[in-house]
Amino acid sequence: MSAADLDLMEAHKRELGELAKKAGALVSGVADANAFTAAMEGQRPGELLPGCKTVFVLGGAQPRAGDWASPSYRHMETTSTSDRVTAMGNRIAQHIERRFGYYAVTIPPGVDRARRPFLNIALAAELAGCGSPSLAGPVLHPQFGFMYYTAVLTTLPLPVDAPLSTPACPAPECVSMWDELGTTPCMATCPIDDGGCLGGKLEGGRVKERRYDVARCTTRVQTSFIPGFQKALEAVFDEPEKEKRKMILYSSQFTRTLWSMSYSNVSQGQCFECMRVCPVGSTQRNLL
């Protein structure tokens, strides 16, 4: 590859990074399409877009400082979603196709067959150096902490980024807490051995072991989304008494479930407690 080609690739990456920022992204990075060796079959970039060379990752649309400050926990449910970041991804894909003339496709936020995502976007974010996995689960950026990510697959060659050399999790505060109390803020707020979802061990200031009860987490995070709807529907049909069935259908729980489904972009997740206590990026939430 000639120096001119490399310069052009750098220029393309710079242009896309600037566009991403203008569209509202906090971070962006590029992963090599061939680096997804840990992904499941059918979920690798080249299997979704033949000839895919790179994966452009954007992160942002995080809950705002004001959202975190609100004493109404219900508020957060209805404002923090993956919708905004997906719209940013679509802009990038459109730009790649119309300005550079290469194929591009945004990974949709929903699930493919059997509740599997199309592409492991957390892995894409990690490979693109946009963050690192955490004890709590979400990919965390060292400066901004928790945010939403999207990925754009493209045949456009771009200079790739490396994963972060120092993981964002555990934060120094969490290492101190572990040394003193044998737990971290996220594990303490949702302990797996006491009805919660998170467990693990730190060693030498790094995560040594991680335990995560995904099924239990789902029952808390998605109390009123599609899984909640299915559960309620099951209860309705199992109920032989007409009056009680009517009560279930008109209940606050079922009403909320329908609202969150029809306005899916405003209530996909209903628990943010492990992220609320996470110190990574917390300085971004300290405003006047």
Added chain:
Amino acid sequence: MSNLAELVRAALAPDAETAIAMARADELRKLALTSGVDVVGIAPVERWDEFVPPGARPYDILPGAKSVVVVGVRGPSAGAWQSPDHRLIEMNGYDFANDRVIHLVADHIEQEYGYQAIQAPGLPVGGHQPAFSMMLAAVLAGLGTRSFAANIILNPQYGLLYYSACLTTLTLPVDPMLEQDVCPAPMCVQVYKAGGRTPCQAACPSDDGGCLHGTIGPDNRIESTYYDRERCVSRAMNFGINSFQKALEQIANEDDDERRRMMIHSDFFTRSASAIAFYKESVAQCFECMRVCPIGRAERKLK
């Protein structure tokens, strides 16, 4: 001499009102195109009179409406058309860019020019009938013509587009309707003459379990079309409101508790519920007649 020049200038110069209307039309076009749509067309409301019964014309929806501004955007990205995972194109087909832009157009008309403007209603409000046909609006605004493929309106440059329209009391200079049919493309005429079917009809033949049939006349234009809408719906809308209703009926009719539970938590019902919740990401699930259509293919051919 100078008198003659002035006379010529006066004869050529449009009157002030026309000049303002033309400048506004240009401004609206520029606004829409720079906001993300691919095409813009303007039609006078009178064009609907010939095709639509009283009660469903633009001025029935917005009293005093004079013009209809129609915008169109490409749906799936070229990359999505390339993907071997058909679910990816289903969920990347539509991002409401046309609706967003039509709101910008309507806002601009009301706030800058002081005329009323509304988004034309595109969704069904009674049964499956939309209150206002975006397909007809696109044709009347000169953006495309009907095709063999499920009557989809094809734009000469981009092929399949998604449309939104704005009804306004503002009088604007209008665009001519297309004089030449976009469908059938010359290539399709040749294929038809050789094999008796166009590419879309071959991809989904109504006499072999599909939805499409039609004939091309001696003038190389569409002579007749047949479109099995019911069959098409059962394929193009596997997941969405229709499949949700169907599945719910089956669930309600199932007496066996265990089987009912299985149906509620099945992959099919989950995807149906998901298609409703993520409505904008999975409106349609079959693009096969459009996949083989040569119109607009050049726009989808990238590196």
